[in-house]
Amino acid sequence: MLDGFNPDIHKRLEAAVLEVFSQSDFHKASIRDVAKIAGVSFSTIYNHYGSKEGLLLAFVNIWLGKLTDRIIDHLQGIEDLKEKLRKVFWVQLDYYERYPGLGRILFMTLPMKTWMDDETFQQRKMIGLFLEVLRQGQEAGILNSNVRAGTLLDFISGFVQRTFTMWIVREEQESLTQQANLLFEMVWRALSNPECTCREK
Amino acid sequence: MLDGFNPDIHKRLEAAVLEVFSQSDFHKASIRDVAKIAGVSFSTIYNHYGSKEGLLLAFVNIWLGKLTDRIIDHLQGIEDLKEKLRKVFWVQLDYYERYPGLGRILFMTLPMKTWMDDETFQQRKMIGLFLEVLRQGQEAGILNSNVRAGTLLDFISGFVQRTFTMWIVREEQESLTQQANLLFEMVWRALSNPECTCREK
Amino acid sequence: MLDGFNPDIHKRLEAAVLEVFSQSDFHKASIRDVAKIAGVSFSTIYNHYGSKEGLLLAFVNIWLGKLTDRIIDHLQGIEDLKEKLRKVFWVQLDYYERYPGLGRILFMTLPMKTWMDDETFQQRKMIGLFLEVLRQGQEAGILNSNVRAGTLLDFISGFVQRTFTMWIVREEQESLTQQANLLFEMVWRALSNPECTCREK
Amino acid sequence: MLDGFNPDIHKRLEAAVLEVFSQSDFHKASIRDVAKIAGVSFSTIYNHYGSKEGLLLAFVNIWLGKLTDRIIDHLQGIEDLKEKLRKVFWVQLDYYERYPGLGRILFMTLPMKTWMDDETFQQRKMIGLFLEVLRQGQEAGILNSNVRAGTLLDFISGFVQRTFTMWIVREEQESLTQQANLLFEMVWRALSNPECTCREK
DNA sequence: CATGAATGAGGTTTCATTCAT
DNA sequence: GATGAATGAAACCTCATTCAT
Numbered sequence: 001m002l003d004g005f006n007p008d009i010h011k012r013l014e015a016a017v018l019e020v021f022s023q024s025d026f027h028k029a030s031i032r033d034v035a036k037i038a039g040v041s042f043s044t045i046y047n048h049y050g051s052k053e054g055l056l057l058a059f060v061n062i063w064l065g066k067l068t069d070r071i072i073d074h075l076q077g078i079e080d081l082k083e084k085l086r087k088v089f090w091v092q093l094d095y096y097e098r099y100p101g102l103g104r105i106l107f108m109t110l111p112m113k114t115w116m117d118d119e120t121f122q123q124r125k126m127i128g129l130f131l132e133v134l135r136q137g138q139e140a141g142i143l144n145s146n147v148r149a150g151t152l153l154d155f156i157s158g159f160v161q162r163t164f165t166m167w168i169v170r171e172e173q174e175s176l177t178q179q180a181n182l183l184f185e186m187v188w189r190a191l192s193n194p195e196c197t198c199r200e201k
Numbered sequence: 202m203l204d205g206f207n208p209d210i211h212k213r214l215e216a217a218v219l220e221v222f223s224q225s226d227f228h229k230a231s232i233r234d235v236a237k238i239a240g241v242s243f244s245t246i247y248n249h250y251g252s253k254e255g256l257l258l259a260f261v262n263i264w265l266g267k268l269t270d271r272i273i274d275h276l277q278g279i280e281d282l283k284e285k286l287r288k289v290f291w292v293q294l295d296y297y298e299r300y301p302g303l304g305r306i307l308f309m310t311l312p313m314k315t316w317m318d319d320e321t322f323q324q325r326k327m328i329g330l331f332l333e334v335l336r337q338g339q340e341a342g343i344l345n346s347n348v349r350a351g352t353l354l355d356f357i358s359g360f361v362q363r364t365f366t367m368w369i370v371r372e373e374q375e376s377l378t379q380q381a382n383l384l385f386e387m388v389w390r391a392l393s394n395p396e397c398t399c400r401e402k
Numbered sequence: 403m404l405d406g407f408n409p410d411i412h413k414r415l416e417a418a419v420l421e422v423f424s425q426s427d428f429h430k431a432s433i434r435d436v437a438k439i440a441g442v443s444f445s446t447i448y449n450h451y452g453s454k455e456g457l458l459l460a461f462v463n464i465w466l467g468k469l470t471d472r473i474i475d476h477l478q479g480i481e482d483l484k485e486k487l488r489k490v491f492w493v494q495l496d497y498y499e500r501y502p503g504l505g506r507i508l509f510m511t512l513p514m515k516t517w518m519d520d521e522t523f524q525q526r527k528m529i530g531l532f533l534e535v536l537r538q539g540q541e542a543g544i545l546n547s548n549v550r551a552g553t554l555l556d557f558i559s560g561f562v563q564r565t566f567t568m569w570i571v572r573e574e575q576e577s578l579t580q581q582a583n584l585l586f587e588m589v590w591r592a593l594s595n596p597e598c599t600c601r602e603k
Numbered sequence: 604m605l606d607g608f609n610p611d612i613h614k615r616l617e618a619a620v621l622e623v624f625s626q627s628d629f630h631k632a633s634i635r636d637v638a639k640i641a642g643v644s645f646s647t648i649y650n651h652y653g654s655k656e657g658l659l660l661a662f663v664n665i666w667l668g669k670l671t672d673r674i675i676d677h678l679q680g681i682e683d684l685k686e687k688l689r690k691v692f693w694v695q696l697d698y699y700e701r702y703p704g705l706g707r708i709l710f711m712t713l714p715m716k717t718w719m720d721d722e723t724f725q726q727r728k729m730i731g732l733f734l735e736v737l738r739q740g741q742e743a744g745i746l747n748s749n750v751r752a753g754t755l756l757d758f759i760s761g762f763v764q765r766t767f768t769m770w771i772v773r774e775e776q777e778s779l780t781q782q783a784n785l786l787f788e789m790v791w792r793a794l795s796n797p798e799c800t801c802r803e804k
Numbered sequence: 805c806a807t808g809a810a811t812g813a814g815g816t817t818t819c820a821t822t823c824a825t
Numbered sequence: 826g827a828t829g830a831a832t833g834a835a836a837c838c839t840c841a842t843t844c845a846t
Contacts, residue, residue: 006830025312027228030814041832043817052815111226112309116370146383150367155387158363162355169317170351182347186356190391232841242807243841253841408809427714429630432835443811445838454836510715513628518772548785552773556765557789564761568753571719584749588758592793634820644828645820651826655820 012038013045017059022101026109031055053114060110063102067095068126081137082188088130089156089187090180096164097176103164127153137191144193152191159187213239214246218260223302227310232256254315261311264303268296269327282338283389289331290357290388291381297365298377304365328354338392345394356391360384414440415447419461424503428511433457455516462512463522465504469497470528483539484590490532491558491589492582498566499578505566529555539593546595554593561589615641616648620662625704629712634658656717663713666705670698671729684740685791691733692759692790693783699767700779706767730756740794747796755794762790 016038020029031052035042049055071091078084096103134152137143143152163183167176217239221230232253236243250256272292279285297304335353338344344353364384368377418440422431433454437444451457473493480486498505517523536554539545545554565585569578619641623632634655638645652658674694681687699706737755740746746755766786770779 009831023314025227025314027312028314031816032814043819043833044831046816047831050816108313111228112366113224113226113229144387147380147387150371151364151380151384151387154363154367155360155391158359158361159356160359161363162359163352165313166351166355179348183352185395186345186348186391189393189395190356190387192390194386194390228840231839233839244807244843245805247842248805251842411810425716427629427716429714430716434835445812445840446810448837449810452837513630514711515626515628515631523772546789549782549789552769553766553786556769557762557793560761560763560765561758562761564757564764565754567715568757572753581750581754585754587797588747588750588754588793591795591797592758592789594792596788596792633818635818646822646828647826649821653821 009038009040009044013040013055014059014062016040017055018099018101018105021056021109022104024109026052026056026111029109053111056105056110057115057118060102060105060115063099064106064123064126067092068123068129070095071126072129081133081140081142082192084133085137085156085188085191086181086184088133089160089184090177092160093163093176093180096160097167100168104168107161107165108168130156134191138193141193143191155190156187159183210239210241210245214241215260215263218256219300219302219306222257222310223305225310227253227257227312230310254312257306257311258316258319261303261306261316264300265307265324265327268293269324269330271296272327273330282334282341282343283393285334286338286357286389286392287382287385289334290361290385291378293361294364294377294381294384297361298368301369305369308362308366309369331357335392339394342394342396344392353392357388360388411440411442411446415442415457416461416464418442419457420501420503420507423458423511424506426511428454428458428513431511455513458507458512459517459520459522462504462507462517465501466508466522466525466528469494470525470531472497473528474531483535483542483544484594486535487539487558487590487593488583488586490535491562491586492579494562495565495578495582495585498562499569502570506570509563509567510570532558536593543595543597545593557592558589561585612641612643612647616643617662617665620658621702621704621708624659624712625707627712629655629659629714632712656714659708659713660718660721663705663708663718666702667709667726667729670695671726671732673698674729675732684736684743684745685795687736688740688759688791688794689784689787691736692763692787693780695763696766696779696783699763700770703771707771710764710768711771733759737794741796744796746794758793759790762786 013034016034019037020034023029029052031045032042034055035045045055049058071088074087074091075084078087096106130153131149134143134149138145138149138152163176166172214235217235220238221235224230230253232246233243235256236246246256250259272289275288275292276285279288297307331354332350335344335350339346339350339353364377367373415436418436421439422436425431431454433447434444436457437447447457451460473490476489476493477486480489498508532555533551536545536551540547540551540554565578568574616637619637622640623637626632632655634648635645637658638648648658652661674691677690677694678687681690699709733756734752737746737752741748741752741755766779769775
């Protein structure tokens with residue numbers, strides 16, 4: 001975010017928000033706990049973020065921004081469409097696996113109604129990035145063009161979300177990234193153009 | 202469910218719960234509003250459901266039970282695996298489209314942490330039903346057996362959830378069921394055994 | 403007040419309000435302290451009185467009502483105007499001396515601006531009572547009729563207030579009622595008709 | 604006072620304090636508003652006056668000092684006791700009428716408890732001045748000597764305060780000073796020695 | 805068993821006041 | 826010395842939840 005304030009406080013708040021909101025449902029998480037854990041005055045939080053939701057959304061925005069940056073970074077130098085998508089898929093699983101708190105917040109505690117109304121939700125940059133790639137694939141006849149590019153994206157995102165959620169629910173030990181390739185091949189078959197004669201492997 | 206009380210009240214409560222919880226985030230929905238709309242004292246709700254979450258979960262359980270019944274009903278007489286899965290996919294979209302309030306609650310307002318800890322979440326009957334079918338498909342060599350049956354289920358469920366959510370977010374007019382077949386073909390390609398020589402259509 | 407609730411709680415609250423607000427300036431008195439001392443939940447106070455000011459004003463109203471009743475009671479059977487006024491003067495001093503907390507609140511801590519806008523302030527019953535007596539005196543030629551009856555009342559009230567306040571400030575041990583007659587004679591000379599030939603004693 | 608700073612700022616602050624504190628109850632008046640209106644940082648106020656109360660008391664002290672000076676000035680050349688008191692009475696009404704903000708603050712918003720503990724409250728100079736005159740009158744047999752001189756002062760002060768307050772409450776248009784003589788005659792009768800054979804006029 | 809009063813927790817606001825620059 | 830960020834306290838407000846009837 002653009003909250004131009006004490007970077008130290010910002011850091012402590014970030015950790016506290018991650019901790020508190022990833023461990024309880026939104027309505028059970030207390031802003032007073034966040035303040036206490038962060039060692040910040042309760043008022044300071046309000047001065048900066050205005051509300052419980054504002055606080056959470058501000059950090060979610062930051063985190064998603066970082067994920068976007070990471071994806072962009074990793075896409076560098078990859079030409080092949082399939083490899084691009086594989087990378088995108090992998091980076092997401094990898095990111096959420098390394099920051100499960102973020103995954104929990106994103107997929108499990110964020111109050112949806114509010115988030116949807118928030119600018120953050122759109123994550124235009126990331127979405128735009130994805131859609132661009134997917135559209136190119138459709139035009140090139142590689143990806144299924146019977147549906148909108150948005151639908152292809154929904155398939156990937158839905159699966160990422162579900163996979164992460166079940167990973168948490170089932171308390172799986174096995175690494176997400178370890179399964180990434182296996183899972184991606186399935187995704188790829190869903191997305192790729194069924195009429196395409198090009199071989200899958 | 203087990204709330205042995207006046208079916209009339211039960212009906213009014215059901216409608217009220219659907220209305221209130223589908224329109225706001227969980228923490229913004231007020232049990233007093235539910236009571237008022239249902240024309241019941243909030244204390245009565247407490248006596249029966251114990252808590253706000255208990256109330257919501259009880260009805261979610263009922264609704265999911267009905268969905269399960271509906272799926273079972275619709276599967277009758279279908280032999281072909283693909284058709285079975287297509288049906289399962291379609292019934293879900295159809296159900297959520299007709300009861301968007303339920304979809305909203307299920308995918309957007311339920312406090313996840315609590316739900317996950319609740320028996321309801323497991324939806325053993327429905328899940329068991331699905332897994333059984335999927336496992337048969339894997340054994341028959343029709344479905345991809347490189348991954349657990351649960352993973353196959355994740356594809357379906359994740360896509361249903363995402364599709365519904367984006368349908369709400371984008372305020373799409375177009376019917377969900379109308380797109381069902383097109384979407385299902387993607388799912389099917391993801392699930393089916395890539396080595397299978399059997400034709401797709 | 404008409405707060406139809408638990409008389410026990412009401413009693414405890416009354417004592418607590420008297421204690422807390424008579425010992426600090428209004429802005430230093432905490433509603434939480436009142437709640438704690440009264441052994442009542444903080445929320446309960448808000449449910450009933452709406453605000454810190456509402457709480458105080460409600461009790462002030464009650465107390466002044468009792469003072470009024472007491473005055474009315476004491477006036478019974480007195481015919482002579484001077485004796486009536488002497489009584490009115492004495493009852494007030496006596497009342498505030500016995501409930502110095504009330505005097506402190508009334509004359510020293512009540513936020514004036516708010517009080518003045520409040521129905522309480524007008525104390526219509528008591529004021530009406532006084533004015534009636536004073537007007538009769540003016541018409542009978544006993545009291546000075548060069549000024550409005552309200553001005554005559556100002557002499558009495560102003561002197562009562564100031565006398566009480568200085569009694570507190572000077573931490574005088576001497577009883578207020580003991581001085582009442584001496585003081586009243588001053589008031590009487592101020593109010594009585596200077597042209598009147600009637601003897602003072 | 605002792606605030607050795609920029610006379611311009613001092614002037615702006617004085618006006619701001621008068622405006623803000625005369626229009627709301629003390630607890631509703633905000634020091635930030637004062638700062639804003641005066642065009643000063645609120646911290647600067649703190650550096651100089653230490654607290655909200657300190658700020659108000661400092662100015663009240665200044666204002667009362669000016670009133671005292673004015674009274675002293677006006678008493679010059681008056682020998683007759685009655686005329687002296689008449690003057691004192693008149694100057695006060697005149698001053699508060701011209702600076703109603705001061706009257707409001709003094710009689711209606713100042714937190715009493717704090718003020719009473721403050722050196723300012725004693726207003727030793729003014730009080731001493733009055734008491735001296737009153738005592739002389741008592742010794743000369745002109746004023747009632749059945750009560751302490753302080754009591755005589757209480758009578759005057761109480762009436763001034765009450766008169767001003769009711770003038771505000773009743774939103775009277777009529778000038779205070781215009782009624783001053785009529786009112787003073789009543790005061791004089793209250794104060795003067797009842798045994799004195801000297802004529803009243 | 806249904807009800808509403810009372811409670812306690814915590815979100816939201818506003819401030820006086822303190823602290824570090 | 827002047828400033829604004831940060832703090833702490835407390836008013837205010839809404840609720841979920843408990844309790845006594």
